[in-house]
Amino acid sequence: MDNYQVTLPDGSTKSVAVGTSPLDIARSIGTRLADDAIVSRVNGDLWDLSRPIEGDAKVEILTTKNADALEVYRHSTAHLLAAAVLELFPETKLGIGPPIDTGFYYDFQREGAFTPDDLEALEKKMWEIQARDLPYERKYTEKQQGLELYKDQPMKVELITERAGDVFSEYTLGPHFIDFCRGPHVPSTKKIKAFKLLSVAGAYWKGNEKNAQLQRIYGTAFFTKKELDEYLAKLEEAKKRDHRKLGQELDLFSIQELAGPGLIFYHPKGGIIRKIIEDWMRDQYLQRGYSLVYTPHVMRAKLWETSGHLSHYAENMFAGMELDDAEYRLKPMNCPGHILIYADKMRSYRELPVRLGELGTVYRYERSGTMHGLLRVRGFTQDDAHIFCTPEQVEDEIVNCLEFALDVLKCFGFEQYEAELSTWDGGASGKYDGTPEQWDAADRALMKAVDRLGIKVNVMKDEAAFYGPKIDMKLFDALGRKWQLSTVQFDFNLPKRFNLEYVAEDGKKHQPVMVHRALYGSVERFFGTLIEHYAGAFPMWLAPVQVAVLPITSRMDEYATKVNKELLAAGFRTHLDLRPEKVNMKIRDAQMQKIPYMLVLGDREAEAGTVSLRHRKHADMGVKPLAEVIQMLRAEVDTKAIVV
């Protein structure tokens, strides 16, 4: 075959000669396109620009506008890093170097640790290699030959050995660097124009704790220096809304070394927000047909044996307390408590579904390196409820839960979230509890509920809990890290272990379906993401202090006190600032505390019985009668607290 047809990016077709590459095609279309080209796609598959096309094909040229091209670009930058590492530290063993959402990483194994200075030196070396304009050359190698070629790279040998085929592709970058890789890559190092090495961290080979720990170098790369700088500036900006920083600046909460890690102290201002968050949820529970219960924080070890927690979850539990009568355990979960309430009497199908809810404080012994501000702690309060229902009711219950979860997100202003549906492996491994019928029915109920609500979910196979499938809602923190908040989970295990039952229409005892759900996830985590979401500038209904009352001189102290009293009587949270400071100072302090409204009071206001209104963002809003302001602010509190 001397010629074949390609369909060009613009949809037209062209006859080209054997050996033609996408880059040749791009060049024939225009130099501009050839310059911008990063990688191509041939018949749907990503394809090196310089790799000849072998037959009739549909060819796309991916440029800097394309997200897949960015991944290829970043992945290519990872190889550039690996090449630099081998030049500076030749004894290093290579792991893998994939692109990630925010850039790329590459895993290495060597004796010494990479220092910040090393990263700088590596960056310099990367630029050096970049300037050599080395092509990423792809070639195929026989497996045996490859094993020989890579004999000094044990992790590569492992990867090659695992490969099914006996041919694999490798990439060379100049005369000295080769890497076993699927590709594709950018055509040459010259294409890589903006990158930065960010940090080094430990990571286990193949993600397994039992394997050797490698050194992972994280970096990021963009098509242009401008984009890179913007990203780095954004990172700096994001650090300012870190809930740990704001928690201190706004005096919301603290973690005390003397008390222990992962244990939260709510200061007065954090305390009031927590109260609002909790009250909101309790009101919702009652409106939505849940009952409120309370269960003990310590219970006999026997209970945790029955629930299976001592055999499945013991390493995450605080150690037992030996008392006169028995050993007691701090509760890591609320489920057994709710189950005991359910099982305390004979249940009829007529009273199902039973929905038992609690703001239940649990303690989990999280591993020391895992704590993170409010987002991962050892003592936390879940808005936890357990629904006991018949199989027929379960789909509606799931829909209600998800609807509820969406309302929570909406009410607190979260627009960005991801939903994940975690299912089992089909029973292959035997690690999952429950029958295939149960799993199928549960999966179906979850999928149907998701469809009914039009939620987009990522299906995560083999990610379920051992006791049942689940749907999780995840939110992002200031730095874009994902945190699971809401969760709706089936539980096939506990009803069996506690032998739960209800009497059905047929007069016989049946096992209820149990759904476990938490929507805030935990009050702590929710609060943490809320702080970052609003960057500490809470809307009126959540703001710990809603109005600052600021007399200009001590002559207005009396009037200010009266205004403050009226605001308190109208239900506002206020701060009366009677310090003998200039009003500029008082405003500055109120601004920094992100108090939504300030009332500036001088002689004119005292005389006329008015207030000068200032908003933290819109600044001076003019002089108004106090009654009018109260009405206006009350309206703002009410609209933000949409009760859905």
Next chain:
RNA sequence: GCCACCCUAGCUCAGCUGGUAGAGCAUCUCAUUCGUAAUGAGAGGGUCGUCAGUUCGAUUCUGACGGGUGGCUCCA
């Protein structure tokens, strides 16, 4: 738990290669009564995370422990 890094006054941070510490803000006192993001002056405040070791001498070097940060693993 693992890898790397960090830990100086309430907070943010200075403090070359070892000779027991400083600033700004905050706090307290006094003066100032001043219209929309910092009034001025003075004072107090630290066994330099803890405990060992090396040294004539350690905030500075070494080790252990505690706490934190970024990751890994795990997870609400």
